[in-house]
Amino acid sequence: MRSSVVLICGLLALLGTSGAVAQSVGVASAVNQSAMGIEPSKASRTMVIGDQVIHNEKIETDGKGLLQILLADGTSFTVGPSSSIVIDSFVYDPSANTAKVVATLGKGVFRFIGGRTSKSPDGAVLNTPVGTVGIRGGISDLDFSGHGGRPFHIDMIFGDSITLSHFGQELSRIYQSGYSIVLGPDGQHFTIVKTPPGWTESFQHALAGPGGQHGGAPHNSTTKVETAFNQTSPAPGSTPPGTTPSDPTQLADVTPPNQPVISDTTWAQINNSDLANSEATYLGQFSYTLSATGSVVPTDYNSFTGTGDFGLYYSFTEHNGGGEATFAASDGPGGFGINMEVPVGPVDANSTGAATYSGSATAYTNVPAGDSYIYGSGPFNVQGSFNNAGGVTAGATSGGFDYTAPLYQGENPDSVGTVGINGSFTGTLQPKNL
Amino acid sequence: MLRARLDHPPARLWRAGRQILALAVALAAALGANAPAATAAPIVPESLVPAARLAPTPENRHMLFQKMLADPGNVDIALQYAELSSQAGDIEGAISTLERLLIFAPKLARLNFELGMLYFRLGSYDVASAYFKSASEAPDATPELKAQAAAYLSGADVQTAADRTLGSLMFGARYQSNANGGAGSPWIYLNNVPFELNSTAQADPDANGFAAATMHFTHDLQSQGDRLDADVNLYGSLYDKHDELNTLAGEVQAGPVFNLGRFGLSNATLGIHGIAGAVRLRGDPYLYTLGLGAVATHSFDPLTTAHARVDFRYEEFMDSDLRPDVSSMTGGRTRVSVDVQHEINPILSINAATYWERKLAEIGQDADWEVGVTTGVTVRFPRPIPLGSGPWSADLSGGLLERKYDTPDPTFSATDARHDHEAFVQGVLTVPIAPTWSAIATVGYRRALSNYGLYTYNNASGSLAVLKSF
Numbered sequence: 001m002r003s004s005v006v007l008i009c010g011l012l013a014l015l016g017t018s019g020a021v022a023q024s025v026g027v028a029s030a031v032n033q034s035a036m037g038i039e040p041s042k043a044s045r046t047m048v049i050g051d052q053v054i055h056n057e058k059i060e061t062d063g064k065g066l067l068q069i070l071l072a073d074g075t076s077f078t079v080g081p082s083s084s085i086v087i088d089s090f091v092y093d094p095s096a097n098t099a100k101v102v103a104t105l106g107k108g109v110f111r112f113i114g115g116r117t118s119k120s121p122d123g124a125v126l127n128t129p130v131g132t133v134g135i136r137g138g139i140s141d142l143d144f145s146g147h148g149g150r151p152f153h154i155d156m157i158f159g160d161s162i163t164l165s166h167f168g169q170e171l172s173r174i175y176q177s178g179y180s181i182v183l184g185p186d187g188q189h190f191t192i193v194k195t196p197p198g199w200t201e202s203f204q205h206a207l208a209g210p211g212g213q214h215g216g217a218p219h220n221s222t223t224k225v226e227t228a229f230n231q232t233s234p235a236p237g238s239t240p241p242g243t244t245p246s247d248p249t250q251l252a253d254v255t256p257p258n259q260p261v262i263s264d265t266t267w268a269q270i271n272n273s274d275l276a277n278s279e280a281t282y283l284g285q286f287s288y289t290l291s292a293t294g295s296v297v298p299t300d301y302n303s304f305t306g307t308g309d310f311g312l313y314y315s316f317t318e319h320n321g322g323g324e325a326t327f328a329a330s331d332g333p334g335g336f337g338i339n340m341e342v343p344v345g346p347v348d349a350n351s352t353g354a355a356t357y358s359g360s361a362t363a364y365t366n367v368p369a370g371d372s373y374i375y376g377s378g379p380f381n382v383q384g385s386f387n388n389a390g391g392v393t394a395g396a397t398s399g400g401f402d403y404t405a406p407l408y409q410g411e412n413p414d415s416v417g418t419v420g421i422n423g424s425f426t427g428t429l430q431p432k433n434l
Numbered sequence: 435m436l437r438a439r440l441d442h443p444p445a446r447l448w449r450a451g452r453q454i455l456a457l458a459v460a461l462a463a464a465l466g467a468n469a470p471a472a473t474a475a476p477i478v479p480e481s482l483v484p485a486a487r488l489a490p491t492p493e494n495r496h497m498l499f500q501k502m503l504a505d506p507g508n509v510d511i512a513l514q515y516a517e518l519s520s521q522a523g524d525i526e527g528a529i530s531t532l533e534r535l536l537i538f539a540p541k542l543a544r545l546n547f548e549l550g551m552l553y554f555r556l557g558s559y560d561v562a563s564a565y566f567k568s569a570s571e572a573p574d575a576t577p578e579l580k581a582q583a584a585a586y587l588s589g590a591d592v593q594t595a596a597d598r599t600l601g602s603l604m605f606g607a608r609y610q611s612n613a614n615g616g617a618g619s620p621w622i623y624l625n626n627v628p629f630e631l632n633s634t635a636q637a638d639p640d641a642n643g644f645a646a647a648t649m650h651f652t653h654d655l656q657s658q659g660d661r662l663d664a665d666v667n668l669y670g671s672l673y674d675k676h677d678e679l680n681t682l683a684g685e686v687q688a689g690p691v692f693n694l695g696r697f698g699l700s701n702a703t704l705g706i707h708g709i710a711g712a713v714r715l716r717g718d719p720y721l722y723t724l725g726l727g728a729v730a731t732h733s734f735d736p737l738t739t740a741h742a743r744v745d746f747r748y749e750e751f752m753d754s755d756l757r758p759d760v761s762s763m764t765g766g767r768t769r770v771s772v773d774v775q776h777e778i779n780p781i782l783s784i785n786a787a788t789y790w791e792r793k794l795a796e797i798g799q800d801a802d803w804e805v806g807v808t809t810g811v812t813v814r815f816p817r818p819i820p821l822g823s824g825p826w827s828a829d830l831s832g833g834l835l836e837r838k839y840d841t842p843d844p845t846f847s848a849t850d851a852r853h854d855h856e857a858f859v860q861g862v863l864t865v866p867i868a869p870t871w872s873a874i875a876t877v878g879y880r881r882a883l884s885n886y887g888l889y890t891y892n893n894a895s896g897s898l899a900v901l902k903s904f
Contacts, residue, residue, distance in 0.1 A: 029506035030537040049507050068534050070503065076530040078537075113530040137700070139526060139558070158526070158556045160700035175695025176658035177558055178594070194656060197560055204564040207533070208540040 024052035025071065025090040032066035035059055035079070053087060060084040061108070066207070073099035074115025075124070080206040082145065083108020088127070092116065099123055109206050110142045111157075118159065128154075130183050130190075131171055136160040138177075141203050148202060152183040155195045155203075164190065494518060495527075502531070509535065523735065525552055543572035543579050550586060559590040566590070596656070601649040606874070606899025612891055613640030614676050622887030624846055637891055642679070644671040644899075659693030663705060678716050678756055685711030685723065694730075701733040709747055718754035723747045740774040765794035765801065783812040785831075798841030799852070806835030821865060829862040846886045854884045867900075874899045 028035070028051040035047040038058045045051075047059065053069050059079065061067055067079040073092045079085050084106035092099040099116035104127040114135060117123040124135040129144050130152050138159020144152050156162045156174045164172045164181050172181045172190040180195040498515040505511060512531050519527035529552050536545055550565030566583040569575060575583075592598060612618075616637040621628050647668040654661050668684045689707030709725035725747035733739045747767045751760040773787035791804040810831030817826050839852040846852070860878035867873050876897045884890045 027503050027506055029502075030534045032537060050505070066537055068530075068537060070506065070530070070534075072503065074499065074524075074527050074530070076534075078533060111533070113526050113533075115527070139529070139556075157553075157561055158558045161695060161698075174658065175698075175700070176693055177556075178560055179658055192658065195560060197563065200560045201564045201567070204561070204568060208536050208546075208568070 025055050025087040026053045026069045027051065028053055028067060029070040029076070030066070030068040032064065035061045035065045035067045055090075056086060056088065058084060058086045071099075071101060071115065071117070073117055075099065075101055075117045076113045076115070077103070078111040078113075078207050080109035080111075080145070083110060085110065101125070103127070105129075105142060105144065107144055109145050109147075109203065111203070111207055112140045112142065114138055114159070130154075131164045131166040134161075134163045134165070136162070141200075143199070143203065150199060150202070151185070153180045153195075153199065155180040155199065492522075495522060495524075506534070507538075509538070520552070523737070525556055528552055529556075541572050541574075543569045543575035546572060547579055547583055550583070554586055554590060557593075559593045563587055563590045563594075596654045598652045599649065600904070602647070602901055602903045604646040604874075604899050604901045605644070606897050607641060607643050608671075608876075608895060608897035609639070609641045610893055610895040611639050612637040612893035613642070613673065614638050614679060615891055615893065617888050618891050619887060625844075625848060631888070635888065637893075638676065640673050640675045640679075642671045642673040644669065644897075646670075655690075659695065659703070661691050662689070663691050663707070664688035680716050681713065682717075683711070683713040685709065687727065699732075703731045705729045705731070709745065711747075715754075716756060718756065719752040720754070720757070720760070721752065722750045737777040738774065739776075740772065742770075742772045744768070744770045762796045763800040764796055767791065767793045781814050785810050785812075799839055799843035801840040802837050802852075804835060804837040806833055808833030817865070821867070826866070827864045829864070830859070831862075832859040833857070843886070846888070850885055852884060852886045852889065854882060854889055856880065856882045870903050872901045872903070874901055 028047050028049055031047050031049050031051075036044045036059065037047045037051070037054070038044040038060070039054050040056050047067065053059065059067065059069070061079055061081055061083050063081050065079075065081055065083075069077045069079065069085070069087070071087075071090055071092070077085060085108075086104040086106075088102040088104055090099070090101045097116060098120040100120060100123045101117045102125045106129065112118075112124065112126065112135060114124055114137060118135050118137050122134065126133040126135070126142070128142060133140075133142070133154060136159060139157040140159065140162055141155040141157060142153075143150060143155075146152070154162060154164065154174075156177050156179055158177050160175065162174045162181065163170055172192060174181055174192060178195055180193055180199070182191050182193055183189075184191060495515065495518050498511055498518060501508070501511045502515050512535060516528040516531040519525070519531065529549065532545065532549050532552070536542075536549065539545065546565045546569035550562045550569060553559075553562035553565060566587045570580050570583045570587075614634070614637070616635050617631055618637055620631050620633075620636050622631060623629065645668075647666075649664075649666040651664040651666075652661050653663075665687045666684070667686075669681065670683070671679070671681045673679045687707045687709050689705060691703050691705035694702040694704055706728050707726070709723060709727055711721075711723035712719070713721040725745060727743065727745035729741055729743040731739065731741050745768070747769075749764060749767055751763045753759065753761045769789055769791040771787060771789035773785065775783065775785040777783045786807070786809040788807045789805065791806075793800075793802045793804070795801040808831060810829055812827055812829045814825045814827045835854075835856045837852075837854040837856075842849055842851045858878060858880040860876065863875045865873045865875075874897075876895070876899070878895045880893045880895075882889060882891050
């Protein structure tokens, strides 16, 4: 007997007070309100992000609702406004790398993105108002809303094939991306057409959601997304993306340093002769060596501070047609800011925390091509805190980082070279409650 | 007649032209028109990867996915997972994740742009276009991003147009140490008797100017991937000294291509085409060709594609004053070939091919079997000097072939049929000098060995050319 475990529904959750076991088939990975979940024989509930989606639970969205359901194999359903869906069954066998999902789609609009389900034979079966849809390998849009006068249609965005059948009889089949199965005006017959561009755009708008909502994610998450994808003009004081993991991984005494990420967009900004008023933010994340001496702090909340130096440098073989490079900064004449948040901890298995690094530097200008230069240097401060639950010692901290990245060619084709940032610091680990 | 055959061995005259034309076709295909290269574009830009870099191993992806399931609102994990998914080739996984972020923040230009890039890479050009339009219309769209989106929109329009035409023009100059493919030694043996070749049959360097034109036309039949394709390839050359090598040649192939998805074979096509061609040497008609062919194409994944091809050409060679006995080579030529290309990463690609060819002729000494293998590697790299408008690419290829004729040529031997072996290497440097212009430098070396001394030779060559793609 195969030792692998077949994950039925991926997760099991004990819900309710009756002791009944409800099978979770996935998670609500994004929710714009409102979406309601109606479990069999139970009262309806308002879905929020992170909620488990239960086997046979009917999920309905209202006119503004938007929901993404993520299954354990990577399959996802994005459910548009005024739509309903039931995950009838989901079976995932990680060891065999196979999965099967059966879902019932009611009215509304849906985007299906297959994980293992669509790569498995008969792995994705969708019962729809127009018949049973089988999807092989890819992405499909399904529109049963009737909005805009559009007929019910099933679009193959990417993949191998989509079949539409009724009581086992194949009614229609697509095997080329960019085509749609369309229900005819008589409600009986189907045709296959090239997907009109207007349908695709309507789908995009329906599934992106309106502005002003954030998918149920914490507001700071939304800010992170906005910052991450809007780095050319980061909001003042905004947190650089990805610098505050909510689930820090082990970091104590970690070497070598992780690599800070240097933004190509940032480089395009600073290596532009007409950006006198622009900003440059370096996004970085690195680990450091934490060495400590002194008394052992068994438990309590701790912090540390430190100072150090960093340098920003680059080396290029050419730029701006071989002339001189110029960059300026927003933090006053000849300076630019560096703002990095560095995850800290756990310094042992039970510790978590975060640290912030900030500093400023003086920028140089008019560097001739072909030379390597330290472009800026200056002091920075490090502050951090962590919840020490496992015996971290007080004392000195020290660390460093050094990272070089190639210039991003696409942003500035006239520049070829590397850009880097390095630094080191020393500090003191300060137990708060000795 | 014997004198002419020894002075102007005909079989290799057109070979140089075919090599140049093949190069032009390959370069035109590689350079494309103005459509951006989807595979060269970053899936999720490095700037969006927030945390320590993880290798795109199944273990790391599984770890991140489990974290994502547990904490779907965590943007950092989502970005990491999207990046690793794209690196691992799971573009659907990256799309699913970024579309979730789009629910978090729907009006961001950059996020819409990245999703457009992902769909563009999948070949889902309509969806890609919708995202590029959203990116351009977003309130935070910068002029640079709008320009990039417009370029990709243009590329998507080209890809989705019912009728598409791609082509190239190539002009250049070439030098060969042995332009006429002459024997390396003035003495050969004819039936074991030493024979001194005329100087015209001996290796002689020469330079030539050449021009090559290619055109590829596609008409979408609007039936789930079926289409009509037509290819036109033209080549001409003028030599400094050896005007007998002046060449004018052309070939047309046209026919339908069918999507084999209808038979359950995904990402596969079968094309059937007719072939017509002609070659003139020094103004004299030399060769007329009519034929049929079929080519099966299969993409194993977005980065690996293979072709299997069979072509039959009936070749009619025309005698002339300079070549009075070439008509004996008239007959059918059947060629079966298989090739595969794989893009290891946006920087490095590899390819390999093998073929088998059967040439029939009116007399056995002109009929032969031929087999060959070739392999090559292409490297794209940042320009090392401030010349050009983008990354350069270097191709290095090499190959071996063996050719064996049916019967002895009594001029050379009463008992032994001709038996050749050849090897070649070639390097090509492509320098984009403008959006649709490239400079191309080529160097090559070919070594041919034959039991008939007339056909043993070396040839080193170098060329410089300019290619305009459209």
